[in-house]
Amino acid sequence: MELAAGIDFGGTSAKIGLVDRDGRILGRAQVTMDARESFEGIVDPVVRTLQDLIARTGGGGTVSTIGICTPGFIDKSDGNLIGGANNVPSLQHRSVQQYMERVFRVPAFADNDATSAAAGELAFGAGRRFSSFVLITVGTAIGGGLVFDRKIYRGWKGFAGEIGHICVSPNGLWCNCGSRGCFEQYASGSAILRVYGEKLRKRGTECPECQSPRDVVERARGGDGLARDTLEEAGGWIAQAFGTLLNVLNLEACLVGGGVSEAGDMLLEPVRRHLADHCWSQIGEGVEVLAAELRNDAGILGAAAQAFERLPPSGKAGRGSTGKVTDQE
Amino acid sequence: MELAAGIDFGGTSAKIGLVDRDGRILGRAQVTMDARESFEGIVDPVVRTLQDLIARTGGGGTVSTIGICTPGFIDKSDGNLIGGANNVPSLQHRSVQQYMERVFRVPAFADNDATSAAAGELAFGAGRRFSSFVLITVGTAIGGGLVFDRKIYRGWKGFAGEIGHICVSPNGLWCNCGSRGCFEQYASGSAILRVYGEKLRKRGTECPECQSPRDVVERARGGDGLARDTLEEAGGWIAQAFGTLLNVLNLEACLVGGGVSEAGDMLLEPVRRHLADHCWSQIGEGVEVLAAELRNDAGILGAAAQAFERLPPSGKAGRGSTGKVTDQE
Numbered sequence: 113m114e115l116a117a118g119i120d121f122g123g124t125s126a127k128i129g130l131v132d133r134d135g136r137i138l139g140r141a142q143v144t145m146d147a148r149e150s151f152e153g154i155v156d157p158v159v160r161t162l163q164d165l166i167a168r169t170g171g172g173g174t175v176s177t178i179g180i181c182t183p184g185f186i187d188k189s190d191g192n193l194i195g196g197a198n199n200v201p202s203l204q205h206r207s208v209q210q211y212m213e214r215v216f217r218v219p220a221f222a223d224n225d226a227t228s229a230a231a232g233e234l235a236f237g238a239g240r241r242f243s244s245f246v247l248i249t250v251g252t253a254i255g256g257g258l259v260f261d262r263k264i265y266r267g268w269k270g271f272a273g274e275i276g277h278i279c280v281s282p283n284g285l286w287c288n289c290g291s292r293g294c295f296e297q298y299a300s301g302s303a304i305l306r307v308y309g310e311k312l313r314k315r316g317t318e319c320p321e322c323q324s325p326r327d328v329v330e331r332a333r334g335g336d337g338l339a340r341d342t343l344e345e346a347g348g349w350i351a352q353a354f355g356t357l358l359n360v361l362n363l364e365a366c367l368v369g370g371g372v373s374e375a376g377d378m379l380l381e382p383v384r385r386h387l388a389d390h391c392w393s394q395i396g397e398g399v400e401v402l403a404a405e406l407r408n409d410a411g412i413l414g415a416a417a418q419a420f421e422r423l424p425p426s427g428k429a430g431r432g433s434t435g436k437v438t439d440q441e
Numbered sequence: 442m443e444l445a446a447g448i449d450f451g452g453t454s455a456k457i458g459l460v461d462r463d464g465r466i467l468g469r470a471q472v473t474m475d476a477r478e479s480f481e482g483i484v485d486p487v488v489r490t491l492q493d494l495i496a497r498t499g500g501g502g503t504v505s506t507i508g509i510c511t512p513g514f515i516d517k518s519d520g521n522l523i524g525g526a527n528n529v530p531s532l533q534h535r536s537v538q539q540y541m542e543r544v545f546r547v548p549a550f551a552d553n554d555a556t557s558a559a560a561g562e563l564a565f566g567a568g569r570r571f572s573s574f575v576l577i578t579v580g581t582a583i584g585g586g587l588v589f590d591r592k593i594y595r596g597w598k599g600f601a602g603e604i605g606h607i608c609v610s611p612n613g614l615w616c617n618c619g620s621r622g623c624f625e626q627y628a629s630g631s632a633i634l635r636v637y638g639e640k641l642r643k644r645g646t647e648c649p650e651c652q653s654p655r656d657v658v659e660r661a662r663g664g665d666g667l668a669r670d671t672l673e674e675a676g677g678w679i680a681q682a683f684g685t686l687l688n689v690l691n692l693e694a695c696l697v698g699g700g701v702s703e704a705g706d707m708l709l710e711p712v713r714r715h716l717a718d719h720c721w722s723q724i725g726e727g728v729e730v731l732a733a734e735l736r737n738d739a740g741i742l743g744a745a746a747q748a749f750e751r752l753p754p755s756g757k758a759g760r761g762s763t764g765k766v767t768d769q770e
Contacts, residue, residue, distance in 0.1 A: 185723050195723050244597050258689070260596075265589065267691025268573050271724050274688040279681050279719060281611055289721050291684065352608050355620065359603040360587070360686065362596025390608060392618050394514050394524050395600050 113173035116419045117162055117216075120225065120411025121182040121208070123147055123199035123252070126158045129409065130169050131416035135236030137409060139169035151202045159215050177423050178212045178220040179415030181228035183255075188270040191222040198288065199252075221419045225249070225411050227273050229369055229404070230257020231264050231421075232414025237405035242365040246357050247404060248275050248350070249370035250379075253288075254296035258361070264418070276300065278353050299349040301325035301372045308342040329375040343375055347382025354383065354401070355390020362395055369404030376403060442502035445748045446491055449554065449740025450511040450537070452476055452528035452581070455487045458738065459498050460745035464565030466738060468498035480531045488544050506752050507541045507549040508744030510557035512584075517599040520551040527617065528581075550748045554578070554740050556602050558698055558733070559586020560593050560750075561743025566734035571694040575686050576733060577604050577679070578699035579708075582617075583625035587690070593747070605629065607682050628678040630654035630701045637671040658704040672704055676711025683712065683730070684719020691724055698733030705732060
């Protein structure tokens with residue numbers, strides 16, 4: 113059986129999975145990362161873990177390709193991470209793709225993590241039944257991926273999908289990207305945590321145990337009105353960004369993924385309610401707003417899906433495999 | 442020679458051109474329209490004028506197809522103008538496309554006017570050298586068209602490109618579309634005229650002879666500081682909208698057309714200067730901001746280009762013409 117390795121580099125860990133063409137994860141591992149390490153200091157443990165994983169899952173199949181996703185902008189000609197990934201500085205200006213190709217002697221393909229997540233939802237998740245959609249990943253920041261006509265849209269240099277950097281408020285909050293009023297300053301996990309803290313302070317109180325947006329979601333679930341208001345407001349900003357995207361791109365669906373999407377309808381219901389305020393009725397009619405399905409596996413599965421896409425069809429499908437590679441390890 | 446008729450319905454007139462596959466306009470006419478007339482009252486004079494034009498230009502070629510553009514949202518299945526065109530109410534809920542097909546017995550294709558203008562720039566104008574671009578048409582309102590990979594992008598129902606309805610200011614000015622803070626409320630010709638008037642009134646004066654945004658452009662050209670400030674501010678809003686589009690779509694170029702684009706660098710220079718404030722440097726680098734080339738003919742040429750696209754290649758190119766139709770009188 114032909115497998116792809118999917119590797120999802122985050123700020124604190126790398127997730128690894130061995131994935132078949134139907135999106136089943138046959139083996140998985142996670143490597144804790146210290147972002148202050150060197151490039152090799154980060155990537156070599158991932159290589160070793162993947163080698164072990166292949167050896168363990170060994171009999172199950174052959175790894176024919178490796179898909180990689182990281183934050184930031186990746187040069188599609190050589191897999192170089194050229195910027196926009198300040199939380200993994202050592203990976204910048206290097207190519208994990210080429211490094212993996214050299215070590216494993218199979219093709220590899222690297223792309224942005226949110227774009228990969230969209231590819232995962234398209235192939236194996238909530239995007240399967242739509243021809244066009246946007247996915248936003250609401251985590252520490254907001255990432256995005258676009259699918260038109262059942263294909264990932266990458267744009268001129270391959271950097272498309274920076275949905276978190278739609279300007280939602282001119283002269284608004286400064287953003288890490290250097291611009292002002294970016295969407296992610298108002299609706300990301302960090303923003304939700306900040307806004308909830310501001311609401312508490314305004315009332316002379318605080319929440320020392322609130323360390324992550326999930327804590328705010330938990331409090332909202334427990335009935336905390338300010339936490340609910342915070343999610344409601346984030347939902348309003350998401351509706352505004354989706355409205356702009358729908359007016360520009362006339363999409364069929366808007367997907368919300370990332371850790372904060374675990375809030376479920378507490379976040380999605382205000383998005384759905386406000387969406388009509390922000391787009392033409394002819395354009396908004398029939399659009400579905402829904403949660404992404406692949407959760408923590410979106411990166412692994414999307415990276416694997418994108419890697420498979422660049423291989424010839426699997427031999428077992430009888431369409432003539434030319435993608436045979438040396439078995440690893 | 443195979444020709445397309447291009448018909449561009451505006452709020453006060455319809456422009457008609459006979460266009461060859463190289464984008465040459467071999468004959469042209471204009472019909473004054475009273476938007477309060479019935480559908481037939483508007484379309485029949487256009488039919489007669491086109492018949493006359495074909496008879497006059499007769500020897501020059503055969504009209505094999507008709508391209509039509511109007512404001513609003515057009516159902517691509519039947520050419521029905523389903524909404525968004527309040528300035529030509531009689532054309533709404535009818536199909537000029539089917540009407541023309543019946544009268545002229547050739548295929549016809551109707552699309553939104555700004556989308557058609559983008560198709561015109563792509564085929565014959567400033568878009569020829571770019572693989573991806575956005576065109577905005579800055580007139581009374583702001584229209585838009587998107588080109589990805591040298592093809593017009595239409596979206597799920599064919600309504601994409603509503604660039605004038607990017608939200609640039611939450612809780613901002615109400616727009617005709619029913620939403621708030623739409624880009625066209627800040628940078629359209631109407632907005633330029635309004636803002637200039639507001640600036641004058643704030644200073645206790647006025648400009649009774651300023652009836653159109655062109656008058657503001659003329660004053661700016663003559664050195665009027667407030668008129669220049671008005672264009673500068675409009676340019677700032679355009680830069681913000683372009684920045685959002687670039688972050689989302691990673692385009693190669695941003696084109697500005699429509700009547701107000703005659704302001705030239707007085708409008709484009711501030712757009713270029715501010716653009717870097719509104720997008721990732723990796724995404725903005727190398728992006729060209731320039732004026733559209735086809736001016737008043739963009740609609741005619743774009744409608745013709747889109748109609749040609751739906752015909753088999755011309756016989757004269759030796760690729761086997763199967764598109765022969767009855768000569769029109």
